[in-house]
Amino acid sequence: MRMSAEERRESVIRAAMIEFARGGYRGTSTEAIARRVGVSQPYLFRLFPGKQAIFTAAAERCIEETWRVFDEASEGLTGEAAAEAMSEAYMGLVEDREQLMMQMQLYVSVFASRVAGEDEIGEAARQSWERLFERVRERIGGDVNGTTEFFAYGMLINTLVALGFPREHRIWDGFDKHGEQGDGVE
Amino acid sequence: MRMSAEERRESVIRAAMIEFARGGYRGTSTEAIARRVGVSQPYLFRLFPGKQAIFTAAAERCIEETWRVFDEASEGLTGEAAAEAMSEAYMGLVEDREQLMMQMQLYVSVFASRVAGEDEIGEAARQSWERLFERVRERIGGDVNGTTEFFAYGMLINTLVALGFPREHRIWDGFDKHGEQGDGVE
DNA sequence: AAAGATAGTGATTGGCCACTAACTTAGATT
DNA sequence: AATCTAAGTTAGTGGCCAATCACTATCTTT
Numbered sequence: 001m002r003m004s005a006e007e008r009r010e011s012v013i014r015a016a017m018i019e020f021a022r023g024g025y026r027g028t029s030t031e032a033i034a035r036r037v038g039v040s041q042p043y044l045f046r047l048f049p050g051k052q053a054i055f056t057a058a059a060e061r062c063i064e065e066t067w068r069v070f071d072e073a074s075e076g077l078t079g080e081a082a083a084e085a086m087s088e089a090y091m092g093l094v095e096d097r098e099q100l101m102m103q104m105q106l107y108v109s110v111f112a113s114r115v116a117g118e119d120e121i122g123e124a125a126r127q128s129w130e131r132l133f134e135r136v137r138e139r140i141g142g143d144v145n146g147t148t149e150f151f152a153y154g155m156l157i158n159t160l161v162a163l164g165f166p167r168e169h170r171i172w173d174g175f176d177k178h179g180e181q182g183d184g185v186e
Numbered sequence: 187m188r189m190s191a192e193e194r195r196e197s198v199i200r201a202a203m204i205e206f207a208r209g210g211y212r213g214t215s216t217e218a219i220a221r222r223v224g225v226s227q228p229y230l231f232r233l234f235p236g237k238q239a240i241f242t243a244a245a246e247r248c249i250e251e252t253w254r255v256f257d258e259a260s261e262g263l264t265g266e267a268a269a270e271a272m273s274e275a276y277m278g279l280v281e282d283r284e285q286l287m288m289q290m291q292l293y294v295s296v297f298a299s300r301v302a303g304e305d306e307i308g309e310a311a312r313q314s315w316e317r318l319f320e321r322v323r324e325r326i327g328g329d330v331n332g333t334t335e336f337f338a339y340g341m342l343i344n345t346l347v348a349l350g351f352p353r354e355h356r357i358w359d360g361f362d363k364h365g366e367q368g369d370g371v372e
Numbered sequence: 373a374a375a376g377a378t379a380g381t382g383a384t385t386g387g388c389c390a391c392t393a394a395c396t397t398a399g400a401t402t
Numbered sequence: 403a404a405t406c407t408a409a410g411t412t413a414g415t416g417g418c419c420a421a422t423c424a425c426t427a428t429c430t431t432t
Contacts, residue, residue: 148360
């Protein structure tokens with residue numbers, strides 16, 4: 001039961017990803033996170049300076065993990081083969097929806113906090129995103145247009161999954177014949 | 187000052203789009219919406235059954251308005267020309283960010299409410315979205331893959347704008363040479 | 373075994389917020 | 403001018419929630 005502060009922080013981040021993914025920043029109580037961790041609510045504030053910091057940590061972890069999945073899936077591959085491997089891996093990644101929704105929550109939260117005046121979280125998010133983009137680009141082989149297309153289809157996948165379109169729905173039809181055009185999705 | 191209930195509802199929806207876009211569902215108080223309308227907060231509950239209903243109305247309006255912009259921009263055009271016109275119009279649309287962020291807020295809220303058990307808002311959102319897709323497809327000329335690509339780039343635009351990447355940023359580079367590949371963005 | 377440090381809890385608080393109930397004002401109709 | 407109706411307000415309530423404070427339990431070191 002008892003563990004080091006660092007280990008606890010780790011499990012808080014994992015729990016926070018799940019809870020924030022579901023409820024967003026404002027819709028998630030620190031109580032809910034603490035309950036999931038199995039720890040008292042006030043203790044969170046010993047591990048993190050505040051709720052905002054927990055969210056930021058979860059968001060950063062979320063993007064990192066995306067790269068981890070891409071990296072594993074495309075290890076040793078390049079070009080089109082790498083893109084296809086990463087696309088397939090991404091479809092699997094969004095399947096469990098926590099990763100996906102945490103991503104979306106991050107996007108809206110960045111905007112909200114920018115409106116509120118503080119853009120720290122946005123600064124961090126942009127950096128993480130750009131790094132992810134560059135890593136994917138490198139893995140694919142340096143093609144900027146191809147990488148952009150890769151992410152474009154990824155963002156559409158995000159939207160359709162978030163909206164709850166089942167994979168059999170005809171809205172997904174445009175993904176089927178896509179290998180022919182060399183985009184690497186599906 | 188005094189106006190009919192229907193007119194008031196209209197201005198509530200417009201105010202709600204702005205406020206919900208910034209704060210999301212949970213992060214927006216009915217107080218804030220009422221203040222923007224210039225009316226007392228309890229009066230909102232005479233015009234709408236509850237906060238949720240206000241959000242739903244704003245979300246639906248948001249998607250409708252997107253089509254209105256597409257429709258105007260591409261009137262009389264077909265195929266590639268229509269796609270290009272709509273793409274350009276979309277870049278303008280997301281410029282003022284309210285439309286864009288309301289869209290994103292809708293996506294995360296649909297997921298959240300699905301998790302919470304009620305999928306009514308999701309049902310409505312999927313219908314609106316599919317209709318938008320079909321309308322665009324029809325305007326473009328029936329090509330499913332092209333329409334999918336159109337929306338894919340649209341969703342990437344959403345993400346990059348939400349994250350706050352300025353248009354000069356290199357992350358946008360992949361959009362530049364895009365006409366060559368026949369996608370119609372920028 | 374004592375002492376110091378680190379992990380963790382219970383109780384509380386001040387503030388916000390969705391929603392209700394009861395009342396008031398403005399405009400049209402007779 | 404009186405009346406009816408629809409627009410709008412003031413006051414209030416119960417519930418939730420981030421953060422703080424003061425405290426306890428467990429481990430480690432000497």
